[in-house]
Amino acid sequence: MTGATHPEQPPHTPTPRPGGRSARVRTDVVTATLAEVTEKGYDGLTVEAVATRSGVHKATLYRRWGGVDGLVAEALAASADQPWPLPDTGDLREDLRRITREVFDVFTDPELGPTPTALISAAQRSDVGAAALRAFFAARHRQAAEVAERAAARGELPAGTDGAEVVRAATAPLYYRLFVTGEPLDARAAERAADAAALAARAGLFITTPADPEGN
Known part of the structure; x- marks a missing residue:
């Protein structure tokens, strides 16, 4: 999310958000x-x-x-800050398909899509916005990691799988089309991205490996 006609504003500490x-x-x-x-x-x-x-x-x-x-x-x-109800179908691939389908549905909806599209595009125009965009996606990935954590608890994924990375892998191809290449996004592409992430996760590609203190 960085600036053109607007002067650069220094990063600031977020204002506390009490009620009232x-x-x-x-x-x-x-x-x-x-x-x-x-x-x-x-x-x-x-x-x-x-x-x-x-x-x-x-x-x-x-x-x-x-x-x-x-x-x-x-x-x-x-x-x-908005709650994001996550799917819980008992199957990782189906959960990821529902997540990517939701992204597809929102961004391709003629009424809903223009607002998140414009907000993400605006965020990419300033350092302050870009930092907020990274924080937004990091928060969403942490929330959605639950679908992979449940899958690991069921024995569907290897222990130590990084759930946030699984979700990131599932959704990244959609955002790549939407904001980088401008290629058409269709339901099958959204489904395919979810399937690829599920396969990779089951193969152990997202297992978190502790850093080697010796640097090996």
């Missing part, structure tokens, strides 16, 4: 940021427009988030 008015302000600002970036993209995103749409004074936005890059980062942080 502060939480409502955050919700309003995130909602406005998502709407603005979806409609106008990163180059059209301004603090003034977010202030107008959210009803929060622009001085508050600058003080808490530093500028547009901080607003994009906050929108990603808010997205990472």
Whole structure:
């Protein structure tokens, strides 16, 4: 998620998120940021427009988030906070297929897809946004690692399998098409990515190997 027409803003410590008015302000600002970036993209995103749409004074936005890059980062942080119900079919391949199918469904939906697409594209335009994007995906991978951990507990995967790496391998081909090559993404490609990750995991390719203190 790095900057073109907007001045670079230094990284800042995330603002605490208590309840009450502060939480409502955050919700309003995130909602406005998502709407603005979806409609106008990163180059059209301004603090003034977010202030107008959210009803929060622009001085508050600058003080808490530093500028547009901080607003994009906050929108990603808010997205990472949302619960993600995970499939639990009793079969790793099917669980991974459902995860990749959800990614496919969201990004190819004409109503749902433009917002996450615009947010990820905007995040790639600043160092602050890029760091937030990495944190977002790291959080999602940690959450979804549960499907592989359950599979290992069932004896379906070798002990020591890194569940986050399994999920990363399943979803990475989808994001590669969406944000790198621009190739069409279809349901079969999503299914194939899940199947490949499941096969690799069962073969032990994602077993975590402790670092060798001797460097061997």
